[in-house]
Structures are given as structure tokens and as C-alpha cells.
Amino acid sequence: LFYILILAFIDIAMDKVESNSTGVFHALDIITMNEKVLKGANVSFHCRFPNEEKLNLTKYTFYLCKDGTCIAMRKWGGESGVTFSIKNVTRYDSGNYSCVYSGQKRALEEVTVPMGNPFIFLQILDNDNDGMKWKTTKQVFPSFVVVSVLCALGSIAVLSVAMALLITLFKHMKTLKMEPGSVY
Template sequence: MELQLLLTLPWIAGLFCQTELYTFKHVKVFASSTSPNEGENVTLKCAVCGGNSSANYHMYLCKNGVAVQMQKLTGDNDAIFALTTITSRESGNYSCVYANKKIPYSEVNSTGKYSIIIQVKSENKSLPGTLTTTLAPDGQKYEVIQLILILIAILLALLGMCYIAYRKIYKTILFTFPTVNTASADNTLDDNVLYYDHTGQPVQDIYDS
């Protein structure tokens, strides 16, 4: 029993030696912009405020509590991190922590005492006159556009048919003349109008000999 205990103790001691507890110090973080547009560049500055003038240390930029970049610095130098040509995937909570030794990114899990939120704005510009529907998939947008084009085509066809019918009615009225009976029931001409025969003589009754 005692022999087994003696053999086990070194293994337990080695296990504790392999387990490291990292201590992170929090620093303030500043950003050139907290609401940039997609495609822009953002600079993040992690400021060390004294107390570390001669030591070497490693500064970590964390996004949502996970390290994404690291810089090795000396003294009171501030760490400058750059996010270039950012997209909406870079949106998140950013903070800075540092330690006196280099630590794997996977072991740096800290949101930091000071943090800022960067929200990347995605540009969704539409051309003037382009019909779009809010919060609708692209397939539905195309269906709406096709439906409107069909309705416009039907409307134009109806207007064309109405125009053709109008032209036909107009021509019928214009070129159709009613038969005018110039003689009265007693075969006499209008007394108020003076008529002339083929000889040029005025007549009152068309049947006078």
C-alpha cells in the first residue's frame, strides 16, 4: 500500500505542475470607429497606463472573450491592432488583456474589464427605380417584379384595343351621311329658299311644266 502511494505521488505532482493558472491584466481599449461600414479599416489601441515600464509582456486583443491577435511589447508602449477591410463578421465585443508570458490563443478567454462594441454596417444599396420588398427573399422579389410587368402589359393591351375601337367608331360616324329629302310631302320646295332649274330660271314647284 505504501509502495503504491509512493509511486502515485510523483504522477500527481506532475499533473499539478502541468496545470498553469494564467493571470491577465486588463487595459483600456480605444477604437477609431465603433460603427464602420463594410470594407473600411478600424484601428484598435490597447493603452497600458504605467506600472510596466521595464517588463516584457504580451498584449492580446479579444473578440467576444477569445483572443484574435497578439503583440509582444516592452515598457509602456501601447499596442495597436488593425482590422482591415472589415465585414459584418467582425462585429462584436472587443477588449484587451495582457500577461507577462506568451499564452496560446485558445487559453486566452477573457472579456476584459474594459470593452467596446463594434457594429459593422452592411451596405445594401439599390439602384434608383429598382423595386424591392422589405425582408423578402430574392425569389419573392423577382416574382413581384414579374407580376407587375404582366399587369402593365395587360393594361397596355387594353388601352390599345380601346384606341382601335375608338378609331373605327370615329370613321363610321365621319364617313356615313344620312339621306336628305329636299322636297316636302307635297313635292314643293322650301318657300324660304330660292332654287334654280337647269336653264337658270327660278322655280317653286319641281313638277311645274
């Protein structure tokens, strides 16, 4: 029980802040109007302090991260949060987006996303109705499959007709055979 409590405490602490030699990064709430958008559209993410919590620092840097890697940064100017935009999205923009902030400005590659950070999964759809591509196929069954199925059903009369059709088809194909040296 003691070990479970310690693990739970560590997990809760990691949800809030993760630090390393480059600085301390705090989780932010992330909001977007649509989590599914069409290819070519513009997407905006609004990153804000959780529960309107603000520390006594006057300068913050907000970071937008995709799949755990930070891709953009913006200085905070005192408003409720910061908005990041991605224009003309492609399928490569699909992924998990999250936001973090720090009192110190760091290079994007130095930013560490806390474990358990809130995220939004953005899905980019093709420009059709539902993002799925439908393909219609025509399947042609060979005559022997039809004959086998009919035989299995015990329909001798239909089997006779099918055999007659096959024989006629065979004779017709034989008459179409060209002799060597014929002009086409």
C-alpha cells in the first residue's frame, strides 16, 4: 500500500511539472474549435492557464507541441492565453497537440512536455464527405464456380443448361481461333 501511494504521488507530481537541466515546464489547457478538419483548412489552438491560474512571473513563453515535440513558441502578454495557428493543414498535421509554458525562454528542442499533459488529437480528413475513400469493385465469377454451386444445390436441370452454355462458349471460342500468318 505504501508503494502504491508513493507511485500515485509521483504520477500526480509529474502531471503538473517536469524539470530537467534546461528548465521547468508547466502544463497548460489546450482548446480548439474542431478536432476533425478538412485538408487545406486552417486550425487554431488556444493555450491557457488551467483554472485561470497565473503565477507571479511577468514573462512567460508558451509552447505548442505535437506528439511530444515542441513546434512553435510565443511570448505571453498578460491575456488569458495564447493562440497558435496552422494554415493549410495536410494529413501530416494529424497528431496529439499539447501546450506548456515556462518562465524562461528555451529553444524548441530543449522543451520537455510533462507526462500526463492534456492534449487534443487533431485528425485531418480528405476533402470528401467523411474522410473515407470508397471504392466500388465488380467481381466476375468464372463459369465453373457457378456450375459447382448449382451442382451442390442439386439442381440437375440448371446444371445441364450451364454445361450447354459452356459447350457453346467453347465452340464459339474455337471458331475465333486465327491461323498462323493471318492478317488481323
